[in-house]
Amino acid sequence: MGDETGKRVRADAQRNTDALLAAAAEVFATSGVDAPVRQITAKAGVGAGTLYRHFPQRSDLIAAVFRHEVDACADAAPALAARYEPVEALSRWLQRFAGFVGTKRGLSAALHSGDPAYESLPAYFDQRFLPVLGGLLEAAAKAGEVRSDVDPYDLLRATANLTLPGDDDGHARRMVALLVDGLRYGAEK
Amino acid sequence: MGDETGKRVRADAQRNTDALLAAAAEVFATSGVDAPVRQITAKAGVGAGTLYRHFPQRSDLIAAVFRHEVDACADAAPALAARYEPVEALSRWLQRFAGFVGTKRGLSAALHSGDPAYESLPAYFDQRFLPVLGGLLEAAAKAGEVRSDVDPYDLLRATANLTLPGDDDGHARRMVALLVDGLRYGAEK
DNA sequence: CGACGATACGGAACAGCGTTCCGTTTAGCA
DNA sequence: TGCTAAACGGAACGCTGTTCCGTATCGTCG
Numbered sequence: 131m132g133d134e135t136g137k138r139v140r141a142d143a144q145r146n147t148d149a150l151l152a153a154a155a156e157v158f159a160t161s162g163v164d165a166p167v168r169q170i171t172a173k174a175g176v177g178a179g180t181l182y183r184h185f186p187q188r189s190d191l192i193a194a195v196f197r198h199e200v201d202a203c204a205d206a207a208p209a210l211a212a213r214y215e216p217v218e219a220l221s222r223w224l225q226r227f228a229g230f231v232g233t234k235r236g237l238s239a240a241l242h243s244g245d246p247a248y249e250s251l252p253a254y255f256d257q258r259f260l261p262v263l264g265g266l267l268e269a270a271a272k273a274g275e276v277r278s279d280v281d282p283y284d285l286l287r288a289t290a291n292l293t294l295p296g297d298d299d300g301h302a303r304r305m306v307a308l309l310v311d312g313l314r315y316g317a318e319k
Numbered sequence: 320m321g322d323e324t325g326k327r328v329r330a331d332a333q334r335n336t337d338a339l340l341a342a343a344a345e346v347f348a349t350s351g352v353d354a355p356v357r358q359i360t361a362k363a364g365v366g367a368g369t370l371y372r373h374f375p376q377r378s379d380l381i382a383a384v385f386r387h388e389v390d391a392c393a394d395a396a397p398a399l400a401a402r403y404e405p406v407e408a409l410s411r412w413l414q415r416f417a418g419f420v421g422t423k424r425g426l427s428a429a430l431h432s433g434d435p436a437y438e439s440l441p442a443y444f445d446q447r448f449l450p451v452l453g454g455l456l457e458a459a460a461k462a463g464e465v466r467s468d469v470d471p472y473d474l475l476r477a478t479a480n481l482t483l484p485g486d487d488d489g490h491a492r493r494m495v496a497l498l499v500d501g502l503r504y505g506a507e508k
Numbered sequence: 509c510g511a512c513g514a515t516a517c518g519g520a521a522c523a524g525c526g527t528t529c530c531g532t533t534t535a536g537c538a
Numbered sequence: 539t540g541c542t543a544a545a546c547g548g549a550a551c552g553c554t555g556t557t558c559c560g561t562a563t564c565g566t567c568g
Contacts, residue, residue: 138536140534140535140536140543140544140545141535141536142534142535142544142545142546143535143544143545143546146545146546166524166525166526167525167526167527168524168525168526171547171548176546176547177546177547177548178526178527178528178547178548179527179528179529179530179545179546179547179548180545180546180547182526182527182528183545183546188526327565329514329515329516329563329564329565330563330564330565331515331516331517331563331564332515332516332517332564335516335517355553355554355555356554356555356556357553357554357555360518360519365517365518366517366518366519367518367519367555367556367557368516368517368518368519368556368557368558368559369516369517369518371555371556371557372516372517377555
């Protein structure tokens with residue numbers, strides 16, 4: 131859905147919204163979603179008033195960051211699919227996805243807080259990721275490089291769960307690689 | 320377990336500890352367990368330093384209040400058993416217990432927070448309440464006023480769950496009464 | 509019974525937070 | 539180029555938890 135809701139957006143407003151999203155993403159990843167507001171505004175090079183104009187509720191900002199990162203991760207797929215062969219593209223995207231999930235520690239508490247701003251997030255997660263992974267998986271299967279009896283939903287959830295523990299960063303990488311090797315196992319060729 | 324751990328406690332210290340427990344219980348019931356510290360100290364007529372000396376961590380105070388109220392509720396049973404006939408005593412105590420549970424809204428979040436100060440609370444809950452309810456139930460069953468095939472554990476949990484909804488205060492009362500009528504249903508006499 | 513040491517008290521003071529408000533700047537259009 | 543509406547930034551406010559230390563009180567011992 132575009133931003134064509136009536137009025138035009140001023141360029142600086144757009145710039146600051148983007149800066150806030152980027153800064154918040156970084157801060158949330160390091161200090162959790164309860165991080166001080168000033169830390170975010172400082173990193174974005176923006177006043178407190180600006181933050182509150184764009185995101186009146188803290189949950190608005192959190193939800194927006196989440197959506198933004200979901201989009202970034204999902205949108206990375208086409209480029210990978212164009213540049214690499216199917217199974218390599220699949221593998222690289224799963225690594226990318228694992229990295230995304232790794233930054234979402236502490237967000238699950240917010241998700242279960244009952245705040246209506248979060249209600250649509252899980253659905254958005256599935257809606258964006260399932261088609262992407264489904265496409266990569268199908269391409270790799272068609273090329274005969276991976277088996278074709280794996281449900282995208284299962285693979286998505288498995289990868290997400292793989293990165294839940296303490297994660298030394300290297301650990302998640304290796305586990306995802308192992309998962310991909312599992313996909314190759316029953317391949318046609 | 321008593322307070323016989325070594326030294327003697329000064330009288331004013333004991334008085335203030337009690338005042339803080341009483342004030343905190345009231346404030347927690349009205350404003351939740353995240354209520355401002357000053358609200359508690361003010362109601363207790365005590366300085367902030369006094370609170371922090373007796374309860375260095377907020378979780379210490381919450382746990383102490385919880386234990387204190389569990390004790391108060393459990394200790395109310397003997398008097399009821401002495402003053403009323405068995406089934407009436409049972410009914411009145413269940414009402415009392417329902418009232419106790421009703422003030423514990425918002426505490427469940429704290430319980431599941433992983434703070435080690437709360438770990439022992441569920442066990443304490445069962446350890447104090449199960450014998451009490453068991454005793455009242457057995458007495459009523461022996462008098463032939465209620466059936467004898469009801470597990471105290473089930474009844475305790477059921478009563479607690481009954482008071483979970485919006486509770487107009489009257490609602491919980493009526494539901495508990497209904498539960499007691501259910502107990503009478505298969506009585507011997 | 510009076511004095512003394514230990515213990516506990518209270519609240520001012522501090523640091524940090526979210527949020528608001530408004531004088532100033534800037535973007536975009538005529 | 540000038541004008542207006544929109545957006546900006548950060549000082550200021552009120553509220554928070556927590557610490558600190560001069561003062562008051564308790565309980566004991568001579």
